Amino acid sequence: MRPAGRAELESLYFTYPQFDAPRDRASLSKEIPVAIAGAGPVGMTAALTLARYGIPSVLLEKKSTFNDGSRAICVARSSYNLFQRLGIEKPFLDKGLPWVSGRSFFRGRQILEFFMADSPDEKYRPMYNLEQQYIEAFLYDAVAKSDLIDMRWQSEVTGVADKADGVTLSIEDPHGTYKLPAQWLLAADGAHSPIRTMRGYRLNGENYEGRYVIADIRLERDCKVERFALFDPDSRPGGTVLIHQQPDNIWRIDYQLRDGEAEKKALQEDAIRAGVAAALSEVGFNEPWELEWWSVYSANTLLLDDYRDGRVFFIGDSAHIVPIFGVRGLNNGFTDAHNIGWKLGYVLNGQADPAILDSYTPERRGATLDVFKNASKSARFMTPHSRGYRVMRDAALSLALDHPFAGEFANPRNMTPYTYAASPLTQRLMLPENGGPVPGAAAPNVQLEDGFLFDRLGPDFTLLAFGEIPGLDLRQRDLGMLTLLQQPAEGPVARAYCAGQGGAYLIRPDLHVAARWPHADGSKIAEFMKQVLAGGARPND
Amino acid sequence: MTEKTMEDVYSALADGIDAAGPEKEALFLAKTVLLLANENPDTDRVCELIRSACDNLDGMRSNSTS
Numbered sequence: 001m002r003p004a005g006r007a008e009l010e011s012l013y014f015t016y017p018q019f020d021a022p023r024d025r026a027s028l029s030k031e032i033p034v035a036i037a038g039a040g041p042v043g044m045t046a047a048l049t050l051a052r053y054g055i056p057s058v059l060l061e062k063k064s065t066f067n068d069g070s071r072a073i074c075v076a077r078s079s080y081n082l083f084q085r086l087g088i089e090k091p092f093l094d095k096g097l098p099w100v101s102g103r104s105f106f107r108g109r110q111i112l113e114f115f116m117a118d119s120p121d122e123k124y125r126p127m128y129n130l131e132q133q134y135i136e137a138f139l140y141d142a143v144a145k146s147d148l149i150d151m152r153w154q155s156e157v158t159g160v161a162d163k164a165d166g167v168t169l170s171i172e173d174p175h176g177t178y179k180l181p182a183q184w185l186l187a188a189d190g191a192h193s194p195i196r197t198m199r200g201y202r203l204n205g206e207n208y209e210g211r212y213v214i215a216d217i218r219l220e221r222d223c224k225v226e227r228f229a230l231f232d233p234d235s236r237p238g239g240t241v242l243i244h245q246q247p248d249n250i251w252r253i254d255y256q257l258r259d260g261e262a263e264k265k266a267l268q269e270d271a272i273r274a275g276v277a278a279a280l281s282e283v284g285f286n287e288p289w290e291l292e293w294w295s296v297y298s299a300n301t302l303l304l305d306d307y308r309d310g311r312v313f314f315i316g317d318s319a320h321i322v323p324i325f326g327v328r329g330l331n332n333g334f335t336d337a338h339n340i341g342w343k344l345g346y347v348l349n350g351q352a353d354p355a356i357l358d359s360y361t362p363e364r365r366g367a368t369l370d371v372f373k374n375a376s377k378s379a380r381f382m383t384p385h386s387r388g389y390r391v392m393r394d395a396a397l398s399l400a401l402d403h404p405f406a407g408e409f410a411n412p413r414n415m416t417p418y419t420y421a422a423s424p425l426t427q428r429l430m431l432p433e434n435g436g437p438v439p440g441a442a443a444p445n446v447q448l449e450d451g452f453l454f455d456r457l458g459p460d461f462t463l464l465a466f467g468e469i470p471g472l473d474l475r476q477r478d479l480g481m482l483t484l485l486q487q488p489a490e491g492p493v494a495r496a497y498c499a500g501q502g503g504a505y506l507i508r509p510d511l512h513v514a515a516r517w518p519h520a521d522g523s524k525i526a527e528f529m530k531q532v533l534a535g536g537a538r539p540n541d
Numbered sequence: 542m543t544e545k546t547m548e549d550v551y552s553a554l555a556d557g558i559d560a561a562g563p564e565k566e567a568l569f570l571a572k573t574v575l576l577l578a579n580e581n582p583d584t585d586r587v588c589e590l591i592r593s594a595c596d597n598l599d600g601m602r603s604n605s606t607s
Contacts, residue, residue, distance in 0.1 A: 392571055
């Protein structure tokens, strides 16, 4: 919602462009390898990933501009690494506000300062705050530059019918209706996904009780970028308040509604202004401010049982809704899009068997369940659902005033990448722990004399080899797309990966470790690669 | 070395519950357990003991007439 007197898209800092429906009607119904419903951040990331593999796609968006309703702001390092894979990281780096730490307060006294993992080996900071409008605008700039992406605004998918080897979409735009045959459909059409409904699926899971007002304001203040969490502040007894800084002097204030506080009344402009003013006085922000936008939110953990339905894949919010605490909603959506994107790219280029696509649900649904586990811990601290959890939360907060250990319960446990341990594409771990990343884990970045390890990875799979690997012949068919990255057996990369002479790691296009060998040889690697590209097998070492 | 006995622990808890009052006694006991658990490196044992405290949650029956 916007303050009285301002139009729906009249922002204090962002100009929403208006995009027309396609005028050239000649080839609208030409069959396409991949159709993507929804040009939000997830749909656009999927299109950009496919384009990276040379795959054309059609992006269908019902609206005529970027999202105004959904408001992600925290973009995690893993997403920046992914943007780098797509070659689009620069505007995100230029505009995003990096941050590494946050502070929590109980009744005005600091009980926790947390620091997210960071080191000189990381190219990007753990988190960047960036308004979703900019996220979409930067992705759209890249989409518009790509010859492979056919972006169709004001184009609504009104039907999906299965056909042999694909689906036929019914599309409606201001100029008429038409059919669009596609080999594959990615449903990136959001939390209320019409495609999910058309296919007869629904999200399953739980709703949490706590309701939050989320409000954006403009306020000029020069200070360190960090996250504030206020528990039981004088301005909102019994409630919690979260404060994040965003670019363009925009601040996000989230505050919890009281049990029984009527939502309609709480969302009226004067109530919002009073709630925001109280939160600001609590943290000593005395500067004048303007109200930009507000909404209401309650935490849910909802997901689909299967992210795939024949030729349709669900990505982002259409597949899962996660609580805001821990900033995993959009970040996991980006990963969904990239995950299915590279796999479809391989299949459509004839480099992998379609069976590889069956790894999408276990990998990404597994990640969602892991998010639920962590986010639920945060949610039950922020908005306890029972007397027992309320008593323990209160016990932890009051102890934390004098005992720092108890403040850790208030740590938001922000996004960390999920390990694809049970994926059919992951090497069965039969090796003793060596301290290096396990198969399925996110590969660690390493600072080199000139740049970072990730800057040197190939566009596809990369074999990170320490010293000489016997019998390795990259002309072999199964190794055709492999980039060989040779590193000294003693050096920063070997140390980070706990590898020695003759060891090797196989790194996937999405920066997860597929396999590792303490003593690699060409035939083992070729055999493993062959099985990965065959998709279904759970390869043995 | 230690001079306090289990009897002292017993009365410290009783005094704490009385001082907290019925409204705050759960909070007081929860804080007590968290503090003790934080100093016990065997977290498995702590969880086991907490679970065993859930057994037989019956004290003496009230003998008041009202």
